[in-house]
Amino acid sequence: MPDDEPQGIRLQKVLAAAGVGSRRASEALIAAGRVEVDGKVVRTLGTRVDPARAVIKVDGSRITTAEAGLVYLALNKPTGVVSTMNDPEGRPDLTGYVLGRKERLFHVGRLDADTEGLILLxxxxxxxxxxxxxSYEVLKTYVAEVPGPIAPSLGRQLRAGIDLDDGPVRVDGFRVVGRSGTRVMVEVILHEGRKHVVRRLLDAVGHPVKRLVRTHLGPVAMGELRPGNTRKLTPEEVAALYRDVGL
Known part of the structure; x- marks a missing residue:
């Protein structure tokens, strides 16, 4: 019986195609009870699934399949580009980075035009x-260039919370990552998503931002991705995103 008949595709073939391992290794995972389909552990080899619809997990982490037609991209947004797929004012927007794709993509993680860095599509x-x-409090990491010097107590102050015009905000992490003359590079981690929150926060404590880059969104790192370039997320990155939001 062919694998691609309407009743589904063999589970071990789906796992292998998703990069979990070879068919033999995937069969071992199934036999060991480490694979779930739609919330139920599957131990029977040869079980057929619809990879476009089934929720498949290995060791509790969800996997994605090519058959599902899902696209996951990381973009290093340059400065001067607005975080929208269609800007009514005609400014450079995100559509230029997805030209030729037939899928309708959503952008995850807005950045103002003057901020560069990681956006997911x-x-x-x-x-x-x-x-x-x-409500899912996904962490976002930024590196900001600010005027120094930085007081040793600043991290503690930011973790305790700063009152802004639209309410208090506190960071989840803060550290100095570099210095050059009077310029200081600081890393700010927070789960807030309010408009211009990092700039407003640092300005409120006397360190106005000269340059701002988002380097991480949840478990996904921008890494060496150059401004204006995209890359596909790895299966491990997609699985980590699912875990972060309880999918």
Whole structure:
């Protein structure tokens, strides 16, 4: 019986195609009870699934399949580009980085035009919604260039919380990562998503931002991705995003 008949595709083939391991290794995972399909552990070799619809997890981490037609991209947004797929004012927007793709992609993680760095692009609507929703408190990491010197107590002050015009905000992490003359590079980690929050926060404590880059969104790192370039997320990165938002 062919693997691609309407009743589904053999689970071990789906796992192998998703990069979990060889078919033999995937069969061992199934036999060991480490694979779930739609919330139920599957131990029977040869079980057939619809990879476009089934929720498949290995050791509790969800995997994605090519058959599902889902796209996950990381973009290093340059300065001067607005975080929208269609800017009514005609400014450079995100559409220029997805030309030729047939899928309708959502952007995850807004950045103002003067801020560069990591934005995710995907057609996985539920994941995009959860990553953007404040209740899931997805961490975002930024590196900011500010005037120094930095007081040793600043990190403690930011973790305790700063009152802004629209309410208090506190960071989840803060450290100095570099110095050059009077310029200081600081890393700020927070789960807030309010407009210009990092700039407003640092300005409020006397360190106005000269340059701002988002380097991480949840478990995904921008790494060596150059401004204006995109890359596909790895299966491990997608699985980590699912874990962060409880999918």
């Amino acid at each position: 995907t057609n996985d609507g539920e994941l995009a919604h959860r990553l953007a929703h404040p």
